[in-house]
Amino acid sequence: MKRLALAALPALLLTACQDLGSAGGGADALDLPDVADGTISEETMKRVTERLASDEFEGRAPGTEGGAKTIAYLIEEFEKAGLSPGNNGSWVQDVPLVEITGKEFxxxxxxxxxxxxxxxxxxxxxxxxxxxxxxxxxxxxxxxxxxxxxxxxxxxxxxxxxxxxxxxxxxxxxxxxxxxxxxxxxxxxxxxxxxxxxxxxxxxxxxxxxxxxxxxxxxxxxxxxxxxxxxxxxxxxxxxxxxxxxxxxxxxxxxxxxxxxxxxxxxxxxxxxxxxxxxxxxxxxxxxxxxxxxxxxSFRNDIRTFASKNVIGILEGSERPDEYVLHTAHWDHLGRCTPAPDGDDICNGAVDNATGTAALVALGAAHAEAGPAARTLVFLAVTAEESGLLGADYYAANPVFPLNQTVGGINMDAFLMAGAAKDVTVVGPGKSQLDLFLDKALMNDDRVTTPNPNPEAGYYYRSDHFAFAKRGVPMLYLDGGEDLVEGGTEAGAAVAKDYRDNRYHGPKDEYDPNWDWSGVMADLALFYRIGRMLADSTSWPNWVEGDEFKGTRDANCAEDGAGCAPA
The missing domain is CATH 3.50.30.30 (Glucose Oxidase; domain 1)
Known part of the structure; x- marks a missing residue:
């Protein structure tokens, strides 16, 4: 599911505000508030990532003891971060799953x-x-x-x-x-x-x-x-x-x-x-x-039903609590897997996606410390991404918070430990007015945006945010930069290749105490600004004209005359 590029295309560097005026106005037509930086704890990122990636959680497969331990731990960490239960007083949303195994083809x-x-x-x-x-x-x-x-x-x-x-x-x-x-x-x-x-x-x-x-x-x-x-x-x-x-x-x-x-x-x-x-x-x-x-x-099918859970924490808005800004990451990984080098059959999923799950905790704590925003901030840890975005899709089909009251969101999926970068990679640039929030958030970062170097591969449609996008909710999907401060694009490509070839979806995706967190923390500072801007803004960003999801957003916004309205 992940976008692991072999090489960047520096010739395609672009600003995020391209062709966005057609969505209902350019940057001048949107409320892009100034926000202060948050205090995001690197210690929290390290502690939560290391714990989730430990053998104790057995690779965090849904429907297993390790999956149940993960859910309990996230509830504990969300509460410690200062969030409140997000599902009518509960921290979880039940996700009924079906497993179909074909045979005798x-x-x-x-x-x-x-x-x-x-x-x-x-x-x-x-x-x-x-x-x-x-x-x-x-x-x-x-x-x-x-x-x-x-x-x-x-x-x-x-x-x-x-x-x-x-x-x-x-x-x-x-x-x-x-x-x-x-x-x-x-x-x-x-x-x-x-x-x-x-x-x-x-x-x-x-x-x-x-x-x-x-x-x-x-x-x-x-x-x-x-x-x-x-x-x-x-x-x-x-x-x-x-x-x-x-x-x-x-x-x-x-x-x-x-x-x-x-x-x-x-x-x-x-x-x-x-x-x-x-x-x-x-x-x-x-x-x-x-x-x-x-x-x-013809073929026969064995059918198994089981259940998992999405974990939901919120920071309720002070002015417009019935308008919602999403932060999503998937907590699950593959559990026990093969092959098992050196007898180790646990796919720990440290990068994918203990890092993104830890980011929900760290960002939640930073927003809680800053105090409520105007809109409600939602921190959604979804299950069964590795099985096909199932937890996200279930939530989007059965939303706790109505989609026509959901302003937009940010998805976080696998932070590579590549060190500081001169850029941030935008997967699916130019699709919505969220790019203008990104552009504003980057103004003081001395970084640029790099578009996904393989747009023909459709990576925008391969992670949890897509479950919301196809139902009309604008979502940003950002990756770490590829033009590293130390080593440039060649070094960035080497880091991605090493992870893809040696650790991705394998037992060696384990926590390393020697990781360089500088690039990840810079990205989290950016995500904090974007989330806070969306939560304090009065605007409802939309998709650009002609985007495949704009018609759905417009239809949802018109339902019963309630909910969102294009900027």
Whole structure:
């Protein structure tokens, strides 16, 4: 889920206020109050990070004894920080989870071609899961339809499903979005910067909304930003989901992926050329192509239900307590994992994300020491991020504080111990007016903003803030800088590579008493200013015109004439 870049792109340094006037006004139209710096304790950061990353918590997996210990410890630390229980007198929000493990997979059989059936072997040629809580999953003679990128974006005048009735059919979908391969940030889908329409989550959700029985994405390493090995490992074994309750959204029976060369073979059997279809799908007037083939497969599912908890602390506002500013970080990690070098099978998750969780405690304490802000500050430690942003998604679907009364927020996910930097990395720059708060907060820092160096990978859509963003709440996602004071961008890339190659999601992500905290503490000072500015401001920042989330924000703000209003 994390953005671990190999190299920065210093040529793309930009200020955070680009093109934000179209969201309803530039910096002059927003209330950007001056705020004093907070007193953020480095000792607290070290103490809480070290404790959460200790073997005592067994890798903080939800639904385990280590997870229960983590929840209890966070309640203790939130109370010590001076926060109050955030859920109607309780420190926690129950998060019901469902784990579905597929087994006994039949091949994906493609029928109807003159040359005979094509059988795709599970794991090597295709993978699939179901989101439905059903013991048996069957897809029988489902008509295949190539739907290009599978996008329905009214605000961009784009609908790959236009005129289609997908009931009972299976959508064959390209990965990423129609602007993939563009070298600039210009285009109907933001050029090389992936929009949410390029993420697999969106494609499966939209196929479900269209009534499809199945959705199969054609894997392609570069536009996916990961190889088939990642798909194969991620989509096999147990799959966890937040319980969807009595009124679940429409879902397909089967969601999955197929290897690109197998897709080429299937399309050729339908008399179609994959490369030609890929080119056609990039055009606004693209029309879906029924393939005259059918897909069939089946598998069984083991279903386990269990529960975890989000931990919520608040500092109630003094003037507008029913307006909320979010700070989010996930408390969970992987628990016990393999391989186990030197017999150590605990994935301690010190950087990912004991650091971000400790930051909630340290920032909460700093705001409490400064006294109440005008708006209520919310510190939300969510569960099951590593299983697919489940705790955040459950909260956003069942918010304790209404989303149309939630001003915006900041997400903190894995602080690399790289030392002081000349910059801060903005993942998803130019999406909302929150960038103007960031720009103001940086004015006295002698640092600049660096955009995510791989915008085509869609990193903005891969951490907890996204659960709120897709429901309209503007969220900032910042990473530590890549241009280090000592060693520049080369040193920054080396730190990221070392962590990714040697510790990320492995037993060696452990606390180190020799870490250099200077860069982390500078970032926390920045997060404090942004949070305090949002909490003392009278403005309601919005997404920029044309952003995929602006329509949702505007609709939420108009509900019952209550809640937020664009600046």
């Amino acid at each position: 039949a091949p994906l059989t493609i029928a109807g071609a003159e040359t005979g059936d094509i059988e795709l072997a599970y794991s090597t040629d295709w993978v699939g899961v179901t989101y439905r809580e059903e013991v048996q999953t069957s897809l029988e003679d489902s008509e295949l339809v190539f739907v290009g990128y599978g996008v329905n974006a009214p605000e961009r005048g784009w609908n790959d499903y236009e005129g289609l009735d997908m009931t009972g059919k299976t959508a064959v979908i390209l990965v990423n979005d129609p602007d993939y391969g563009t070298e600039t940030l210009e285009g109907p889908f933001n050029g090389k910067a992936m929009t949410y329409y390029g993420r697999w989550t969106y494609k499966f959700e939209e196929a479900g909304r269209q009534g499809a029985a199945g959705a199969i994405i054609i894997h392609d390493t570069e536009p996916a930003s990961y190889g088939w090995n990642v798909v194969e490992s991620s989509w096999s074994g147990p799959q966890a989901y937040a319980s969807r309750g009595d009124n679940p959204p429409p879902m397909t029976q089967v969601n999955g992926w197929m290897q690109k060369e197998k897709a080429r073979e299937v399309l050729a059997a339908a008399g179609q050329d994959l490369d030609a279809l890929m080119a056609a799908a990039r055009e606004k007037d693209f029309e879906a192509v029924p393939l005259g083939l059918t897909a069939s497969t």
